[in-house]
Ligand code: NA
């Protein structure tokens with residue numbers, strides 16, 4: 001796939017400004033479209049690598065759909081058809097069940113800065129969970145947040161009672177179903193392509209997504225409330241194919257790792273900016289008014305209490321290392337927040 | 338390289354190879370000899386092409402239609418329609434167009450519409466004296482208009498890639514959709530006059546009541562589907578499943594027109610058609626992948642959008658490329674691949690993103706009923722067991738109408754954006 | 762001599778039996794794939810509406826059936842001569858050209874299908890190696906995609922048969938179960954193979 005920014009890259013080449021020959025051309029996949037967090041991340045990442053290598057590295061950033069859907073892309077990364085990219089646990093669920101830890105409700109603190117810090121520092125995540133990925137042919141060099149998840153609905157969802165019999169759209173993951181059943185809801189799997197119409201016509205009554213995606217997919221147009229629940233975070237990983245990465249010279253590996261590290265702060269700012277501006281757009285949209293509600297700490301506690309037992313489900317169902325990783329992560333979160 | 342690819346494709350197509358061959362051969366050769374990717378991605382892409390839940394509706398509506406036409410339901414429904422429109426000039430054809438437009442908008446699948454409405458209506462059109470080519474052309478073209486009438490998956494996909502409002506796009510599709518329907522209805526009326534399609538006698542109200550009574554159970558079919566979807570009881574895909582259930586209840590329990598042991602053989606004929614069509618949907622995805630990886634879309638932008646193009650120029654080029662794309666590949670795939678490429682160009686030229694969305698989806702609708710490749714042509718050919726040429730023979734008048742309307746939609750943005758001029 | 766003839770006849774008998782068996786299997790798979798899609802989709806809708814619980818597995822199973830129907834159907838559709846073609850040129854061509862095409866087309870098609878089979882096997886193996894499973898049922902994903910190479914391979918075999926039918930018979934056959942209509946009415950008699 002291509003985009004305006006690639007064109008700009010081509011122009012540089014034509015003018016011969018940088019002089020250097022392109023020695024490495026790598027593909028970088030994302031699960032999102034231009035303007036969204038992952039794609040912006042990819043472009044910034046590409047630019048930094050090109051700069052550092054003085055033009056000898058060219059990274060082609062692909063938007064969602066260009067090389068197939070998320071699952072296709074994941075396969076391409078696993079098998080080395082593409083060198084690197086951003087993948088999120090929602091789509092690695094079946095191969096790295098332990099990564100479902102990010103789907104648990106109210107495990108992480110509310111504050112996004114602390115979340116990002118935990119994702120960056122945690123040993124449970126960056127060593128143990130990482131090695132679960134490595135067995136699948138690719139390695140996450142970093143974990144980062146794209147923002148907290150929010151609910152949308154046509155009724156106020158401020159206590160678990162409001163979820164009684166509520167038709168909540170989820171992905172097909174058993175853990176996500178379990179999480180909403182714990183509140184008494186009727187979780188209903190539905191693909192996002194059907195979701196707008198499903199919400200409009202009432203086949204489902206609510207859904208969860210990060211705020212920037214809610215605005216981009218226009219879900220707020222057919223919903224009356226946006227509930228800032230921060231029940232979990234949309235976590236992404238910057239991943240590389242194992243065989244390809246191992247075959248690189250050490251200095252190239254270091255250059256990539258260093259850039260990935262720098263990107264943690266960039267990614268944080270990107271998502272913060274995007275989520276804030278999209279939240280503003282939702283609030284200021286007069287054609288499709290939406291009331292924004294932020295859950296109070298007491299309200300969160302009610303949900304937190306019901307979400308706690310789902311951790312047992314995670315320990316038992318989501319892979320051999322699930323229990324170990326969760327125990328360790330719980331401790332680390334305790335320390336860091 | 339791209340020229341060779343297209344040339345090979347056309348030659349194999351014209352020689353009479355099964356259509357999946359011209360679609361997969363080019364990508365296969367590209368993948369094996371030219372692309373850096375491993376050729377087995379072809380398989381991944383083919384599977385991906387049929388991995389959408391929306392596609393469930395296709396075999397299910399075929400299955401329901403097969404059950405109803407084997408039994409009594411469809412006959413009684415058509416008697417009912419005939420009793421009210423049979424005596425009107427072009428009555429059956431206009432009813433067909435209306436039914437396709439409405440049903441398509443609800444089911445969200447143009448292919449499912451070709452089957453669900455086309456299957457029973459075609460028989461009746463033939464019986465009252467329409468040529469088969471006209472009947473088939475009417476069915477496939479009217480079904481496509483459904484992409485414009487909300488809810489439409491085409492607009493939803495476009496909206497995400499163009500960051501436009503789905504609600505506004507839905508509104509904007511109505512004007513062009515209704516305009517096309519009116520043009521088709523007008524054409525059907527003139528056609529019936531020119532070819533002197535015989536009129537049935539006007540049915541007396543006493544008989545109408547009798548026929549309506551007999552059609553009471555079959556009339557539950559549209560009620561359940563339309564009511565079920567708009568009432569939020571089930572999704573369009575589920576409605577397809579429920580319509581099979583309803584057809585089974587009617588034929589097995591109420592009319593007792595068949596034994597349950599006939600169901601597997603009806604399902605077999607449904608499976609045959611499903612396979613024939615889906616293998617092409619799968620192959621089309623592989624084709625789209627190869628074209629994309631070979632960098633054709635970017636080449637198009639670089640070649641045709643240099644300098645400072647005007648909004649009108651951009652819209653016409655967008656229309657042309659979407660039209661061509663949809664002639665070969667499933668419209669949804671085309672929207673996914675081309676939208677992100679054209680959006681920045683259009684933004685720069687000051688094109689209204691909602692207007693552009695309507696132009697894009699309009700072309701997708703037009704393209705899927707246009708030879709050489711078109712999913713609706715495949716579907717009609719498989720479902721009605723008619724040769725490819727038989728299916729497309731009657732399409733030119735409809736395509737000419739669509740092209741004219743599409744030029745109007747491009748030039749007069751008021752047709753799409755009418756809602757902005759309304760006082761409320 | 763009679764002995765050899767008898768052996769030959771019984772080999773043909775066995776082959777014909779195997780062929781019918783394969784055809785019945787294909788029919789069974791196609792037919793039940795559709796029925797299961799129906800059960801999954803309508804069952805899920807009813808369950809959610811009446812009982813308030815969704816079947817998380819319904820679309821996974823239905824999708825699997827779509828793969829079965831699509832790819833295992835390639836061979837059955839070929840047998841019935843129902844693959845979609847643009848037959849305009851074929852239909853008007855004189856007998857020698859039509860006969861040549863009737864041999865070349867199935868041959869070329871079979872070749873492409875066999876190449877695709879090869880890469881599909883590679884794909885299935887790659888899925889086996891990653892150990893990927895489906896989301897709801899945690900079914901090994903390679904099971905899900907296994908119908909692809911099997912279907913494509915059987916499809917290739919069927920096109921080879923369509924070619925042989927045209928080699929050994931004088932008439933033009935679209936498929937083993939369907940004679941070209943242009944040369945008069947469809948005969949009752951089945952082609953010899
Ligand atoms: Na709203």
Ligand code: NA
Nearest residue numbers: 664704707711
């Ligand atoms: Na077409």
